[in-house]
Amino acid sequence: MYDRGLSVLEQYGLETGAVYRGRGALICETGGELVLIREFWGTPRKLEYQAKLLEKVADASPILTDQILCNKEGSYISIDGENIPYIVKKWYEGRECDTRSEEDICKGALVLASLHKVMCMPVESHYVKESLCSEFQRHNRELRKIRKFVCGKRKKNRFEQEFLDTVCCFLGHGEEAVKRLEASDYKELRQAELERGAVCHGEFNQHNVLFSEGEVKAVTNFDKWNFDIQVGDLYRFMRKILEKHQWDLELGKKILTAYHQVRPLSRGEMENLRIRFAYPEKYWKLANYYYTHNKAWISEKNVEKLEKLKDQQEKWRNFVESIFVA
Structure with a gap:
């Protein structure tokens, strides 16, 4: 083999x-x-x-x-x-981007901004990413469906009990994110990005940024590329990093500053980025994984992940409300 x-x-x-x-x-x-x-x-x-x-x-x-x-x-x-x-x-x-190194992280953001400046093509409708409104609404429906399913179980395991204790709060954040998105200029921003043929990497993370001699050598794995608002890439990169750093506000500002130096973000893009961070995506992913996999045996690791999300909630919300304040 x-x-x-x-x-x-x-x-x-x-x-x-x-x-x-x-x-x-x-x-x-x-x-x-x-x-x-x-x-x-x-x-x-x-x-x-x-x-x-x-x-x-x-x-x-x-x-x-x-x-x-x-x-x-x-x-x-x-x-x-x-x-x-x-x-x-x-x-x-080369080695992958070290998520413990602020220097590596900021260089990754610089490279992403440089890529975004040249990543555009005539739009092919088959590869336009689902709208964020549709995605958020779908995830909220799924959370409500999972809540109903868990409520209906006579005997609940530890994960299910933790989920019921937290779902109302996190779903509330999800519904609030939808309201903010619908009240923003998201549709206009998305239309403008599609008109210029903006392309996203689709999976820009530390594993796909290779370093050699202290500098970024290559960016790899574009398989999930799509046409969409490019700050989606920046959000995904930042979220994975900041979850590991307990939603460190200063680190978040440094990443944004690094990206902004190469490709300045508009007010609309900043607002869209804030709304993306305000949605409890990691919570939805964990709940969805539970619902679509074997429920007879729940990994202790998934219980720990759920408890970690609960423990980080205050820091996450503080990040969302503080970092994008003008």
């Missing part, structure tokens, strides 16, 4: 050297460079758009990306002897 997928390198005229395991993929030395090989589960059409996006970034920015390689037949997808589709991408040696 270790060399599964290596055979497709013949279709690229590449010779196999040393092989390493990556995240769900193989990394192979070939011709003095690195390539990543992994199974492909998406659609050829979106992959072609992704390849064009990465080519544009390569032409307009010094930031390296994991560009998708064509095989000798000119295709981005290669089929091995077992009829399994693979893609091969350029890869780079």
Whole structure:
């Protein structure tokens, strides 16, 4: 199983050297460079758009990306002897962004801002992200559905008891976020972003920012790219970092300042960012995971996550209400 997928390198005229395991993929030395090989589960059409996006970034920015390689037949997808589709991408040696390092974090924000300045393409409607209003409303409906389900259980485990103790408060925050969003200029902001063809990375986090010699060397894994308001990327990056730092207000300001230095945020974008932070996304994810997985056995880790969210609630709300004050 270790060399599964290596055979497709013949279709690229590449010779196999040393092989390493990556995240769900193989990394192979070939011709003095690195390539990543992994199974492909998406659609050829979106992959072609992704390849064009990465080519544009390569032409307009010094930031390296994991560009998708064509095989000798000119295709981005290669089929091995077992009829399994693979893609091969350029890869780079480097360490992931250290979430304990403010310097790394701020450099990651700088690079994201630089990418956003060049990431735009003619809009393809199939890849426009669901509107934030629709997403928030759907998540709120799901929380109400889960609450009803848990209330109906005769015997409740520890996770379910903790959920019932907290759901009204967190759902209230979710409903308030919807009201704020509907009262904002979100629709106009989103329309303006779509008109200019703004593209989001879709999964910009510490794992996808590679460093070498103290500087960002490459940004990888654009598979979840989409057309949307680009502050969505900034929100996702900041949320994951700030959860690890107990919603440190000063760190949040430093990240925003770093991004703003390269790509200044408008008042509308700042308001949209604030509303995104005001929605209890991590709480919804945890509840949704519980509802869609085996309920007969609840991981102690998930109980700990729920308790952590409860403990961090005051710091989270203070962050939301304080950092975006003019």
